[in-house]
Amino acid sequence: MESLEHLFCTCNLSREIFGNPPFSFPQSHITWKDWLLERAVTLTPAMFDKLLVLLWSIWRNRNEVLWRDKGKSPHQIIIAAMAWYEEYLQANVAHQTSSAVNRQSGRKFWKPPFGTALKLNVDGGFLPTTNQGGLGGVVRDSQGHFIAGFAHSRMEHVSSSLHAE
Template identity: 50%
Template structure:
């Protein structure tokens, strides 16, 4: 999101107006509202509808886009600016959906879905107000499992525009030592791996709060992913003593680094004994913080 903001304020996003300086000679009108030269963030009717309403109430300005953006940085609270930045990213995504798929959302729909996502992300990463801040927050770092239990940290990489994704995982013991890792386009391969190597006591951690909640729920999942969630629950029960829990992104960095590898390859890859070199630094970092 920060990279998006930096590219936007420096006019580095590939708008029609921007790429016209590099040889593009097609239609220069706004993709979303079809008026004038593309003006996605400052003058577009859709953007004005969104930022002119609650919770921002930002009125039309004669400032340039960069001046307008910097004024928001200095005049808004951090939380409000974070919401604005996420909304601007959603507007950009909506513009691309309109351009490439001829599919766009209304202003209220964009605001509702974006704020729901933002609130979920904030809750997942916010320290509870009643936490004793004089004590270290355990979820901010990777914690080792108890003796005789292994921990499997998992993560995934997905893009809505591509009909597949990838998952990965790393298994460590109570001393924080590497046991195994995998990379594969399967949401439940980590659990299958535990079964294959006869691991019956494990903690499975993910930084996707929605997935953790769905897996732990006793109710049937009626969403489009219900069948997948049901299969994951079945594998959890088959392994044995498995605890599924949420971990903050900082506590899941090894799996997070592996995620891009699983996305790029459609081949199942397993590593035992020796971890891949590009995650060694994160493994050592977690090990020394136990």
């Protein structure tokens, strides 16, 4: 069974992606979780966002190899990850612009928490033919900035989207 430590730190693909600063994984005995926490503190928010997109891209590539026998080179993974990151930034700017217009029109949208509180939004889904589902969530601050997220797939014995949530 493959571990997260192997996937993100010791496999050849990850070593090539994270082989240079600012994402370099040290050769010491630090765990990948401690490395990630250190990166969260030492990198700028934009660089840490890029790191998270790269980690997600490595995970996604692993699944493509595992389930479809199709994988990308480290170079292709980096290019795709940065393209998704730029697309996200552009969509976020467009969303902020349209949100101001939609507030005036009375449409309902995500509302931020007050003060220093955080807000967790979750969504679940299921496949009625297999009784399997999944769940994902996003934590944001009062400015709408991404704080954390999670996803859990392959939940067994799920009878509805609400049940998955």
